[in-house]
Amino acid sequence: MRALEPWVVQPLESFLAESAARLTLLMTSSGQVVAQHGFSRSLDVMTAAALGAGIVASTDELARLMGGATFEALVHHGQRQSCMLAAFGTPRGRWIGLVVFGPETSVGIVRLFFEQMVQQLAAAAPREQPAAPMLAENFETELDSSLKALFGR
């Protein structure tokens, strides 16, 4: 498990231990990866993040068209593994969780401990806002350092 920010580590580790999820990705609503578990290739994680953020954006718009509140979670049930996608609020803005799990656990368990992780993240998040504007000249450096933090290389 790897995370860009240290305060994310403990809630995510706790979630992984309790839920038995195979893959987990935490990202901002724009698809910027915050933490990941189980992915071995940076290309996979960036693709999953972009697709996950796109799906959440689509369902949010669908919910708006239907005149309701946003959907809490989207679950795809598969034969060998399933996938849950859920957006949630944090002091650092709206984040998205993408969780892939197998038959060794259940959607009920994953949802239960995901909600606990969301509460723990809200409590653990630093109150100050360190986000500096992303400038064109340091974009590539920032991207490289993020990938190194997430994959250790």
Next chain:
Amino acid sequence: MSATRTALDRVTRVPGVRGALVIAAADGLVVAEQLMDGVDGQAAAALAGSLVGRLARTAASAGLRPPAFVHLRGDAGSVLAAPGPDDLVLVAVVSPDANLGLARLEMIEAAGRLT
């Protein structure tokens, strides 16, 4: 009245029962529930579904039939579970002073009629 609602009514009438749920065992999700305030139905469904599923797999590994009734006792009460047909499980959350014998009888009888 549906079989599910009838089952929940029968179980929640037993003294000391704080709530009853019908859950889908494989998913750990609530199908129907009758709960007192303060009982977290989503958590009970997820954890009871996981417990029953693991016990069934354990029993199968040992060459035994799946459990007909599960009683998980804690300091503040118990969780009872009775698997029924179609992967449904009848679950009850009971206080320490509950009439466990009557709850067990009602749950096994009601779980067999779940559809």
